[in-house]
Amino acid sequence: MVRAGLVSCLILMGAPAAWADAPRAVVELFTSLGCSSCPPADAFAGRLRSDAAVLVLSFHVDYWDDQKWKDPFSSTDATSRQHAYARAQHTASVFTPQIIVNGVRSFVGSSEAQVLSAIGQAESSVLPIHAEITRQPDDSLKLMLTGPELSGDVWAIRYVRSAVTAIRAGENSGRTLQTFNNVTRIERLGSYKSGTWLLRALAHPDDGIAVIVQPKGLGRTAAAVSYEAPADPGKS
Numbered sequence: 001m002v003r004a005g006l007v008s009c010l011i012l013m014g015a016p017a018a019w020a021d022a023p024r025a026v027v028e029l030f031t032s033l034g035c036s037s038c039p040p041a042d043a044f045a046g047r048l049r050s051d052a053a054v055l056v057l058s059f060h061v062d063y064w065d066d067q068k069w070k071d072p073f074s075s076t077d078a079t080s081r082q083h084a085y086a087r088a089q090h091t092a093s094v095f096t097p098q099i100i101v102n103g104v105r106s107f108v109g110s111s112e113a114q115v116l117s118a119i120g121q122a123e124s125s126v127l128p129i130h131a132e133i134t135r136q137p138d139d140s141l142k143l144m145l146t147g148p149e150l151s152g153d154v155w156a157i158r159y160v161r162s163a164v165t166a167i168r169a170g171e172n173s174g175r176t177l178q179t180f181n182n183v184t185r186i187e188r189l190g191s192y193k194s195g196t197w198l199l200r201a202l203a204h205p206d207d208g209i210a211v212i213v214q215p216k217g218l219g220r221t222a223a224a225v226s227y228e229a230p231a232d233p234g235k236s
Contacts, residue, residue: 023055025122026224029109030082030098033071034064036171041097041109046180053123055210055224056181069169073182088218102221103214129213129223139201143211145194152192152215152222158185158206202229
């Protein structure tokens with residue numbers, strides 16, 4: 001089934017090629033395993049990812065890390081992305097858990113009703129750039145972007161679909177928490193242009209990749225597409 005609209009996602013998992021529903025809403029969760037307020041938002045992200053119309057990405061910031069224990073998914077790139085959103089939205093500070101919907105609407109990550117309402121509104125809009133990802137015979141990935149000219153950036157974001165982590169220090173010390181679509185790499189591919197982009201194959205632990213097109217400096221999502229490797233039957 002191809003979801004109505006201009007964004008589509010082509011996933012090849014052997015022959016023949018199969019179409020998958022494309023995300024119409026991008027939910028970016030800024031979180032940390034060291035933050036006691038974050039587990040409900042992390043669980044919410046896990047539930048959201050079952051909806052094919054929603055692309056969920058969990059960015060683990062590094063300002064909760066301390067010398068005793070470090071969130072294994074935290075990165076300065078995730079923190080920098082959150083601060084870039086703060087500048088774009090003219091806010092003075094950042095917080096966790098924070099959810100950004102389609103690059104423009106900010107919510108406390110546990111505000112489920114508000115986030116779901118924003119997702120519903122985002123799904124009714126048309127993203128102007130058409131995006132497809134196909135897996136090639138050598139397992140590399142081909143990204144196709146077509147659409148109107150705009151001044152924007154193309155971001156490739158690799159993630160791990162699910163992880164269970166034992167917390168050894170900090171506010172969640174002693175807990176074992178499951179998190180979802182944990183971002184492991186954020187890469188700016190370049191300025192947006194219609195055409196073909198070649199991406200390296202997925203490799204452990206990167207078992208998913210998302211591509212997002214946004215205005216320079218971040219802002220409203222212009223395109224979103226994702227590809228995930230076949231699920232490991234032994235992994236939840």
